[in-house]
Amino acid sequence: MNHARRVAYWAVPSLLCLAVHWYGFNSWFQADDFAWLGLGLDVHDWRSFLDAMFSPRAQGTVRPWSERAYFMGFYSLFGLDALPFRIWVFLTQVANLVLVASIAARLTASRAAGFWAAVFWGVNASLAQVLAWSSAYNQALVTFFILLSFHFLLRSIETGRRRYEVAQWIVFLLGFGAQELNVVYPALAGGYTLLCARKHFRRTLPLFAVSIAYTAAHMLLIPRQTTGLYVMHFTSSVLRTLATYWSWTVGPPWLVVPWKISVAWVVAGVVLVSIPLLAFAVRRALRGDRLPSFFVLWYVAAIAPVLPLRDHLTEYYPFLPAIGLAMLGGFALVVAWRRNAAWKAAAVLTAAVYLVMAVPSARAAGEWFYNRSRRVERLVLGVERAHELHPGRTILLHGVDETLFWMGVLDRPYRLFGAQVFLTPDSEKMILANPAYGDVAEFVLPPEATARALDRDAVVVYDVSGERLKNITSTYSRSFANKGATPRRIDATSPLMDYLLGPTWYKGDPQTRWMPAKATFRIAGPASPSEKLYLRGICPEKLLAAGPVDVTVTADGIPLAPARITPANASFEFAFTLPARLVGKDAIEIGIAVSRTFVPPEDGRELGLAFGTFEVR
Amino acid sequence: MRNLIITTLTLSLLFAGISCKRRDRVRVQHTEEEAPQLATTVHMADPRSSSQLLSGFHDIEQNAWRWTTGKFAVLLRAPRGSAEKGALLRLKFSVPEPVIGKLNAVSLKAVIHGTGLAPETFTQPGEFTYERDVSATLLGKDSIKVEFVLDKWLPAGAVDQRELGVIVSSVGFESK
Numbered sequence: 001m002n003h004a005r006r007v008a009y010w011a012v013p014s015l016l017c018l019a020v021h022w023y024g025f026n027s028w029f030q031a032d033d034f035a036w037l038g039l040g041l042d043v044h045d046w047r048s049f050l051d052a053m054f055s056p057r058a059q060g061t062v063r064p065w066s067e068r069a070y071f072m073g074f075y076s077l078f079g080l081d082a083l084p085f086r087i088w089v090f091l092t093q094v095a096n097l098v099l100v101a102s103i104a105a106r107l108t109a110s111r112a113a114g115f116w117a118a119v120f121w122g123v124n125a126s127l128a129q130v131l132a133w134s135s136a137y138n139q140a141l142v143t144f145f146i147l148l149s150f151h152f153l154l155r156s157i158e159t160g161r162r163r164y165e166v167a168q169w170i171v172f173l174l175g176f177g178a179q180e181l182n183v184v185y186p187a188l189a190g191g192y193t194l195l196c197a198r199k200h201f202r203r204t205l206p207l208f209a210v211s212i213a214y215t216a217a218h219m220l221l222i223p224r225q226t227t228g229l230y231v232m233h234f235t236s237s238v239l240r241t242l243a244t245y246w247s248w249t250v251g252p253p254w255l256v257v258p259w260k261i262s263v264a265w266v267v268a269g270v271v272l273v274s275i276p277l278l279a280f281a282v283r284r285a286l287r288g289d290r291l292p293s294f295f296v297l298w299y300v301a302a303i304a305p306v307l308p309l310r311d312h313l314t315e316y317y318p319f320l321p322a323i324g325l326a327m328l329g330g331f332a333l334v335v336a337w338r339r340n341a342a343w344k345a346a347a348v349l350t351a352a353v354y355l356v357m358a359v360p361s362a363r364a365a366g367e368w369f370y371n372r373s374r375r376v377e378r379l380v381l382g383v384e385r386a387h388e389l390h391p392g393r394t395i396l397l398h399g400v401d402e403t404l405f406w407m408g409v410l411d412r413p414y415r416l417f418g419a420q421v422f423l424t425p426d427s428e429k430m431i432l433a434n435p436a437y438g439d440v441a442e443f444v445l446p447p448e449a450t451a452r453a454l455d456r457d458a459v460v461v462y463d464v465s466g467e468r469l470k471n472i473t474s475t476y477s478r479s480f481a482n483k484g485a486t487p488r489r490i491d492a493t494s495p496l497m498d499y500l501l502g503p504t505w506y507k508g509d510p511q512t513r514w515m516p517a518k519a520t521f522r523i524a525g526p527a528s529p530s531e532k533l534y535l536r537g538i539c540p541e542k543l544l545a546a547g548p549v550d551v552t553v554t555a556d557g558i559p560l561a562p563a564r565i566t567p568a569n570a571s572f573e574f575a576f577t578l579p580a581r582l583v584g585k586d587a588i589e590i591g592i593a594v595s596r597t598f599v600p601p602e603d604g605r606e607l608g609l610a611f612g613t614f615e616v617r
Numbered sequence: 618m619r620n621l622i623i624t625t626l627t628l629s630l631l632f633a634g635i636s637c638k639r640r641d642r643v644r645v646q647h648t649e650e651e652a653p654q655l656a657t658t659v660h661m662a663d664p665r666s667s668s669q670l671l672s673g674f675h676d677i678e679q680n681a682w683r684w685t686t687g688k689f690a691v692l693l694r695a696p697r698g699s700a701e702k703g704a705l706l707r708l709k710f711s712v713p714e715p716v717i718g719k720l721n722a723v724s725l726k727a728v729i730h731g732t733g734l735a736p737e738t739f740t741q742p743g744e745f746t747y748e749r750d751v752s753a754t755l756l757g758k759d760s761i762k763v764e765f766v767l768d769k770w771l772p773a774g775a776v777d778q779r780e781l782g783v784i785v786s787s788v789g790f791e792s793k
Contacts, residue, residue, distance in 0.1 A: 378647065385647040455696050455792040457656050462648065469648045477697055 017122030023366035024132030034413035036071035060222030066138035099147035117330030128365035145175030187301035232308035252361030298324025376408035382469030387419035399465035447484025512610035525585030537611035655694035658789025687770035
C-alpha cells in the first residue's frame with residue numbers, strides 16, 4: 001500500500017463521517033447541555049469541584065470525563081461557543097473510526113474489511129445525535145475507551161506482551177468515568193476470546209469481576225428509579241426493544257426516511273439488510289468460523305444494558321452496538337467480493353440498500369438537530385443580549401413554543417449569564433405538559449406579579465416567535481389585562497415576588513432566598529380541601545450540625561403540622577395540609593419560624609432556611 | 618496506535634482550520650429593540666431616565682439624589698390602566714436641616730395639566746413622601762408632565778451658589 005492509499009485508508013471513513021454528519025458538526029447547544037454547562041457555577045473551592053466532578057447527577061450517573069470535565073473545561077475556555085465542543089466530539093469520533101478500522105482489519109485479516117467496517121459505522125444514523133448533541137458525548141467517549149481496550153487485548157494476544165494487557169486494564173478502568181456502558185467490555189473481550197481465541201479466555205475473567213462489582217455498587221449506591229422513563233422492565237418487552245434497536249441499526253431510527261415512501265418499504269429494506277448479514281454469520285458458524293458470531297454477540301452484548309428501558313427508546317443507544325454489525329458487514333462484503341459475480345452483486349446490493357437508508361436518514365437527523373439547536377441559540381443569545389441591554393430587569397419571554405421551552409428554557413441556560421427569565425402568563429397553554437421532564441408552570445410569571453412588574457418597569461418583554469427576539473414591552477404592557485388573583489406559586493428568588501413577602505426576608509439570590517428566624521408571605525388560599533401548601537428549600541449543614549431543626553408553619557395564624565429537618569432531608573419539600581376554613585380564600589398569610597439560626601462570620605446575617613418556591617396545589 | 622495518533626492529529630489541524638475561519642464571522646444582532654419608552658417612575662440614581670427630568674433639577678450627587686430649585690418638572694409615562702382608574706403620584710424627597718432652619722416651613726404641591734393637587738406643608742427636617750391620587754381625567758395621554766412647586770426656597774447665594782429647594786430621590790406614578 002503506497003503512502004497516498006494509506007492516508008486515504010485511514011482518513012476516508014472519517015471524512016465521510018464528517019460529510020454525512022456535517023450538520024452535527026455545526027450544531028449549537030440544547031436541552032441538558034445547559035445543565036452541564038452550568039455545573040461550574042457551583043464550583044467555589046476544591047471540595048465543590050470534587051462534588052461537581054464526582055457526585056451522582058442525572059439518573060444517578062457519574063461520568064466525570066464525558067460530562068463533568070468535558071463541559072466544565074470547555075465552558076471555562078470557550079464559553080457558549082459550541083464549535084470547540086463539536087470539534088472535540090468529532091476528534092473522538094475520528095479516533096473511534098480509526099480504531100474500528102484497525103480492529104476489524106486485525107480480526108478479519110483484511111484491511112478492506114476494516115475500511116468498510118469504519119465506513120458502514122461512520123454513516124450509521126445512530127451516530128447523528130451523538131455527533132450533534134454535546135450531552136450525548138458520553139457515547140462517543142465510552143466507545144473510545146471500549147475500542148481502545150479491545151485494541152490492546154488484540155495486541156496482547158498477538159504479541160503476548162504484558163504491557164498491552166496492562167494498557168487494556170488501565171483503559172478499561174478509566175472507561176467507567178466515561179459512561180456506565182463500559183461494563184459491557186468484559187462481555188466483548190470474553191466473548192471474543194471464548195469464540196475465537198479460547199486459550200486467552202481465562203485472562204478476561206477478572207474483567208468480569210470488575211464489571212460485576214461496579215454494577216453491584218451502582219445498584220447499591222444509586223437509588224433505583226421506580227417511576228418515570230428510566231424504570232427497567234425485565235419482561236418480554238426486552239425482545240421487542242431488541243428488535244426495535246436492530247431495525248434502527250440496519251435501517252433508520254423510528255423507521256423514518258426523509259422521503260415520502262411507505263414504511264413497508266423501509267421494513268423491507270431492514271429485512272433485505274438483516275437476512276444476508278445473519279445468513280452470513282450462520283453459514284460461517286456452521287463452517288467453524290465463529291468470528292461473525294462474535295460480531296453479532298458484540299451487538300447483543302452492547303445493546304443489552306438498555307433493553308429493559310422499555311419506555312425510553314433513544315436513537316443513539318445503538319451507537320456502540322452498531323460497530324458489531326458494521327464489522328460483520330465489512331467482513332461479509334469482503335468475503336463475498338472474493339466469490340463469483342452473483343455473490344458480489346448480492347453483497348453490493350445489500351450494502352447499497354443499507355447506505356441508501358442510512359446516509360439520508362443520518363443527514364436528515366443531523367439537520368433536524370442542527371435546526372433545533374440554532375433556534376435555541378437565537379433564543380439564548382438573544383436573552384443574553386437583552387440582559388446586557390436591560391441589566392437588573394427580569395426578562396419575560398412571549399411566544400415560547402414547545403420546542404423552545406423543552407430545549408432552551410427548561411434547563412435554565414440564562415443562569416449562565418445571571419439573567420432572571422420567566423414566560424408570560426398563559427404561556428403554558430402553548431406547551432404540552434410533560435411531567436416526566438419538568439413543570440412548565442414553574443417558569444410562568446403569575447398574572448398579578450406580571451402586572452405589578454410592568455407597572456414598575458421591572459420587566460422587559462420579548463417576543464421570541466420570529467428570527468430575532470423582539471422587544472414588545474410597551475405593546476404587551478398596553479394589551480395586558482391583569483385578571484390575576486394572588487399567585488398560587490411563588491418563586492422566592494425573584495424580586496418580582498417581593499410584594500408577597502413579609503419584611504424580614506433577605507434579598508433573593510439566583511437560587512434561593514434566606515429567611516432569619518421568622519418570616520411571612522402571602523399566597524392564594526387552597527381551591528379545594530385536598531390542596532396542600534408546599535415549601536421547597538434547603539437547610540444549611542452548619543445549622544444542622546447542632547442537631548435537627550424544627551420548623552413551625554402557620555396559615556392565617558393557624559398552626560400546621562410540625563416539620564423537622566435532619567441531614568437526611570436537608571434539601572426539603574414539605575407538604576402541609578391546610579385548614580378547611582381557608583378553602584376559597586383569595587389570599588392567606590403563611591408564617592414560618594425555625595427553632596435555630598446561625599450567623600456565618602463571612603456573611604454577618606442571621607440565617608435560618610433558604611427557600612426556592614412556595615406553592616399551593 | 619501510530620495510525621490513530623497521526624490521523625487524529627491531521628484531522629485536528631483540519632478542524633482547527635475550519636474553526637478559525639468560522640470565528641471571523643460577524644455575529645448576528647440578537648434582539649430588535651423598540652424605541653425607548655418613558656419610565657413611570659424616575660429614580661435619580663438611574664441615568665437612563667435622566668432625560669425625563671425636564672427642569673429644576675441640579676446635577677446628581679452621590680449617584681442617588683438631586684437638589685431641586687423652587688420649581689421642578691418631570692415627564693412620566695402614565696401607568697397601565699390609569700386612564701380608567703387613575704393613579705398615585707409619589708415623590709420621595711428630603712428636606713434638609715439648613716432649609717427648615719432658614720425657611721421654617723416648606724409647602725409643596727404638584728400640578729398636572731394646570732390642575733393643582735393638594736399641597737402639603739413640612740415643618741421638620743427629614744425624609745418624606747408626597748403622595749396624591751391623580752384622577753383618570755388627568756392621565757389620558759401616554760406621557761404626563763408633572764410640575765412641582767415649592768412656596769419657599771433658598772435663593773442662589775443664601776447657602777450655596779445654586780437655588781435650592783428639596784432633595785429628590787425618586788418620583789413616579791403607581792397603578793391603583
